[in-house]
Amino acid sequence: MTLRPIYQQLLAAYGPQHWWPGETPFEVMVGAVLTQNTAWSNVERAIHNLKRADALSPEALLAVPVTQLAEWLRPSGYFNVKAERLRSLCAWLLAAGGVRALAQRETHHLRRELLAIKGVGPETADDILLYACERPVFVIDAYTRRIFSRLGLIEGDEHYEVLRAHFEAALGRGHRNVPLFNEYHALIVFHAKSHCRKRPLCAGCPLAASCRGRI
DNA sequence: AACCAGGAGACAT
DNA sequence: ATGTCTCATGGT
Numbered sequence: 001m002t003l004r005p006i007y008q009q010l011l012a013a014y015g016p017q018h019w020w021p022g023e024t025p026f027e028v029m030v031g032a033v034l035t036q037n038t039a040w041s042n043v044e045r046a047i048h049n050l051k052r053a054d055a056l057s058p059e060a061l062l063a064v065p066v067t068q069l070a071e072w073l074r075p076s077g078y079f080n081v082k083a084e085r086l087r088s089l090c091a092w093l094l095a096a097g098g099v100r101a102l103a104q105r106e107t108h109h110l111r112r113e114l115l116a117i118k119g120v121g122p123e124t125a126d127d128i129l130l131y132a133c134e135r136p137v138f139v140i141d142a143y144t145r146r147i148f149s150r151l152g153l154i155e156g157d158e159h160y161e162v163l164r165a166h167f168e169a170a171l172g173r174g175h176r177n178v179p180l181f182n183e184y185h186a187l188i189v190f191h192a193k194s195h196c197r198k199r200p201l202c203a204g205c206p207l208a209a210s211c212r213g214r215i
Numbered sequence: 216a217a218c219c220a221g222g223a224g225a226c227a228t
Numbered sequence: 229a230t231g232t233c234t235c236a237t238g239g240t
Binding site for chain 3: 037038039041042045046074075076077078079080081082
Binding site: 031032033035036037038039040041042078081085118120121122123124127139141142143185188189192193 | 219
């Protein structure tokens with residue numbers, strides 16, 4: 001596939017992105033839920049509220065009333081919904097034996113468990129698997145659909161699992177690909193936010209060579 | 216002032 | 229299996 005050269009072009013243009021923006025695996029998980037259909041700048045405010053209240057742990061989040069949690073989450077939007085979603089995530093984490101205990105589980109088993117949590121869909125599950133648990137899964141999001149459909153490489157409306165399988169098959173599935181999948185998704189998000197918001201192909205787009213003749 | 220942002224669940228068809 | 233509605237804040 002042409003997915004390798006596209007990655008090289010993005011990396012050459014933007015450099016390493018050092019994802020996920022979060023200091024601990026648990027903070028990554030929280031961020032993955034809070035950023036659902038929400039600008040990251042708003043998520044940062046909510047996470048800052050949690051840190052300021054010294055509440056950024058599964059135990060602390062479960063110890064306070066939902067109304068209090070929702071108040072801390074207010075800047076990230078959907079705060080009532082997300083308060084419940086964080087609680088179900090934390091309840092699962094504690095039942096699983098804590099964040100550290102996740103290392104024992106096999107990736108596919110872990111993925112099914114994550115998807116069983118209310119408020120964790122395919123993308124959030126894969127964010128957690130890749131960026132918190134360092135598992136080799138390729139994250140599909142709205143940016144990925146938009147960019148690669150404009151490049152003519154996918155339709156864009158395929159089911160999530162179809163696209164994930166497609167990208168993973170093209171790039172390889174081994175554990176050695178964790179850094180690649182990490183960087184690739186981060187670059188996709190950065191690229192989508194800097195270029196191509198409205199136009200298919202902008203002046204100075206690092207993917208111009210891959211676009212040529214297709215758009 | 217409409218439109219969008221690193222989705223997911225509930226529900227009807 | 230495929231649409232539609234809802235959830236909500238802050239930036240452009």
